[in-house]
Amino acid sequence: MKHNILYSFRRCPYAIRARWALLNTNQVVELREVDLKNKPVELIEISKKATVPVLKTSLNQVIDESLDIMIWCIERSNMHALLGDNNDKSKKILSLIETNDKVFKYHLDRFKYASRFNSEELETHQAACMKILLSLNNRLKESSNRRKPLFLVDAKETLADWAIWPFVRQFRIADINDFDQNHEIKFLRRWLNYFFTHKKYPIVMNKNKPWNKVNEPLIFGN
Structure with missing residues (x-):
């Protein structure tokens, strides 16, 4: 797997804060927008809760609490x-x-x-x-x-x-x-x-189509 993967939903405040932390600590992920009425099997398989956000790292670590994702970003970027x-x-x-x-x-x-x-x-x-x-x-x-x-x-x-x-x-x-x-x-x-009014706000709140296997990966934070 080339990138960390974030399963997200645009309007969810937990997902928003995870995306905000990722972007502001310069962490690159493949962003997978989730249709909450039709959750992808890939999400359900890695998280029993299957609620966004869920981060699957390039080392196959699964982090399914938004606050833990934020702390992971901060520690990884040495912004303690x-x-x-x-x-x-x-x-x-x-x-x-x-x-x-x-x-x-x-x-x-x-x-x-x-x-x-x-x-x-x-x-x-x-x-x-x-x-x-x-x-x-x-x-x-x-x-x-x-x-x-x-x-x-x-x-x-x-x-x-x-x-x-x-x-x-x-x-x-x-x-x-x-x-x-x-x-x-x-x-x-x-x-x-x-x-x-932050320059990164429009990036964090950008509307993306729900993820599927067919589409090209959406890279977030690059």
């Missing part, structure tokens, strides 16, 4: 500062990501896809999401007050920023006007805009 340059900072980074993945995502799904759950509780889940977003906004506000870059941990870009922004993007999509006009999260909006 993104993981925190001391133990306290690393704990802050992982704590923010844990809150995002375990708490924010839970409420986000029930807000964004209320019709699949209990639509009567939509506002409750929206409020729970906003509570977390406001806490992120306050962290960014502290950086702004010190005239430092707007990043979540010690005003430096880290794994936390990379791992969380795709989920904030999803929240925004649920009600774009309300998000964009919400002055309470103005620092968070500026932070998210950093990713939206």
